[in-house]
Each structure stands twice: as C-alpha cells, then as structure tokens.
Amino acid sequence: MFHKEGYKIMIVTAILLIAINVLSYSLINTYWIKFAILIVTILLFLLVLQFFRNPKRATAINKETVVSPVDGKVVVIEEVHEKEYFKDKRLQVSIFMSPINVHVTRHPVGGKVKFSKYHPGKFLVAWHPKSSEENERTTVVVENEVTGEILYRQIAGAMAKRIVNYAKEGDEVVQGSDSGFIKFGSRVDVFMPLGTPLNVELNQKVKGGVTVIGKIQD
Template sequence: MTIHKEGYTSIALGVLFVFILNAIVHYYASESKILTWTTYILSAFILITLLQFFRNPKRTISPNEEHILCPADGKVVVIEETDETEYFQDRRLQISIFMSPINVHINRNPVSGIVKYFKYHPGKYLMAWNPKSSTLNERTTTVVESNGTEVLFRQIAGAMARRIVWYVNEGQSVEQGKEFGFIKFGSRVDVFLPIGSKVDVKLGDVVKGGITVLGELKHEV
C-alpha cells in the first residue's frame, strides 16, 4: 500500500503542524507530563488519520464491458429511479455510494469509453447523504459513452470535503477501474444508469471501488 499523490501536501502540513505543536509544548510546558503526553497522543492521532485517509491500496481490477464497477469505497445509500436533469433530462436509475472519512477516497471509472461530457459545479457543502446535495453541493458530472450507452457519474462534496479533484476531460478515452478523481474528507459518488439495468448490490452494502460490481449495463437502443 502506498500514499496517494493528493495526500502529499496535506501530510506535509500535518507533519509541520505536529512539529511546531510539540516544539511549543516542550519549550513552554515541558514539566507538565499530562500536557506532554496529551500532545503526543494528539500528534499520533493526526498523523495516523492523515496516512489512513490518503492510503492507496493496491488492487487488481478485472475489466468487463458488461459490468458497472463501483466508483468508490463506501456504503450504498441510494438505489432508486429518479429524474436526471443536468444531462439526460429523463428518468434514470441512480446508485449512490457514501464515502466516510475512514474510506479510501480514490474515485474510479465504472466503465470504459469516451468522455462525452464533463462539468465542474461550485456549490454548497450540505451533508453528503442529504438528497439536495446532488444538485446544490460542489460537484462534478462526467458522462462516458461505453459501447453506445452513456453512463453518468457525479462526485459530490460533503460537509467536510472542500476539494474535489478530477483527471478527465471531454473527448478523453478512459479505462474501467482507473482513477478519474479524488475527493478529500468525506463525500459521495452517484452513478446514473439506463432504466432496466441489472443491479447486483442492495442498500447498506459495503463496497470497494474498482472491485465491487454494481450491476450490468442495459444497452440503450
């Protein structure tokens, strides 16, 4: 397991903060054992939290053009038909994955294909499980055409997440299971599929990005 590149700056700032904090405590309050050990524990907690959050576990991806792979680690919180109003302007099957601060926050392409649409939306920072977060929060929308069928997936910032990172652009060819982005400190990823697509997960399932199969794609005519 390695550390993801998006974590380098945050971890460096964390190390700097811990160094300064410990230096201040040792200089001004070295005789207080309680304060000293409290500082040690807090420092260890900060560094361990940052390291686990930005971890990048090695995964073996098994591409399959009929499958929709899970785009993120987390828990399935929504499986429902809904109106997708930004791109499709029709009814779609929505599957949402909630990513807690303890999950790996790498986002992976659920299908292979060509990026037909991409847009970044600045916005609010409602709790990621709030239904309105899909349209009001900071987010990105990506549409990939896979064998004639378009799949939309959306990164949504949460109350803690204040930075969404993406690595895709319109016209780009993407590979199933490869990284398309990263969201820092808690968030959600929505996937919109054609109505009638087979779903292989249920509400409450714990899933892994690039590993768990969300379902099978129904090709549109």
C-alpha cells in the same frame, strides 16, 4: 501507498505537529502533559495518512459491467429524472463515503469521456436530498459500445471542501483507473439505463474498482 492529492497536506500537517511538540517540550514542564500532546499529534497524523491512502485495486475489466467508483455504503437505489445531461429517467445508485473510507474516485466503466463539468455549490450533508443538485459537484459521462453512456457525479459533503476531477472530454479511460479524489467525506451517484440488473442492495458496503454494481445486457 498514498494518493498524490494528499502529499502537500501530509507534509504541512507533519510540520505543524512537529512544531507543536517542540513548543510543548520547551514551554511545558509537566511530563505527562507533554507525553499526552505527543500521543494526540501522532494519532492525528495517522488519521491524515489513512484518509489519503490509495490501495491498488485489481479491476476485472469487462465492458458489460459498471463497477463502484468509490469505497463506501449504498444509500440510494431509485429511478430518478436526471436533469443535467440525459434529461430523462435513469437508475441511480448512490454511495456514501465516511471520512474513514478510501476517497479515490475510479472510472466505473472504460471508454471515451463524453462530458465533464464542475459545478461550484453548497456543502450540505452528503445524504441531503438536494445535495446532488445544490452542492459542489462534478459530473462525468463515459461511453463505450456495450454500456452506452454511464454518468457518475462526485458530490462534496459538509466536510468535503474540494473535489478533484481528472476526467477530460475526449479522453479514453480504463475501467477502474483513477478518476479523481474528494477530500473529507462525500458521496458519488451513478446513473445507468432503466432496467439495468443490479448486483448491490441498500446498505451494502462496496469497494471502488472492484464491486460490480450493475451489468448492462444487450
């Protein structure tokens, strides 16, 4: 299954690659060169297909847990001052996605969308310390009666040139459901209350909508 954000790109890519092969067969007489071009274009198309894959995930719905919003690797766990919404200290967990990861963003908690804002910006590498404040990004806050307000931020990377965010203020969302998409390499930061017990550690690989990254205690 593929994400709807990829349909247009996949169709355009297929047309371009087919055109390249038609031209190569018309203009090139050497068989092995034509065959090499065919193989390369097939591999390129397969790479595009794998990037836009959208596997079904069975999220164990639990209002006490915060699940990973994306596939990737945990690259940051630290207490930080969150400047945009909370304006106080929060526990930040950052997950980096390589181009080969699934790039669907999922709601880490269920509840009501309290805040959703897009910020244009730079395209620093996703692991750059200032990427969360200077890169193109979206900030979303979802609240329920158990976890309270949980903030997650999609951050574009050096390769990512478009962030798609479906969360709208006032929406009621389901934990693990589709929240958006980031194209071609990026990062997502999750901000939880200080003292939240974590189920992940640095460099751990996580799966969006499945891996529990923290559990809010009453």
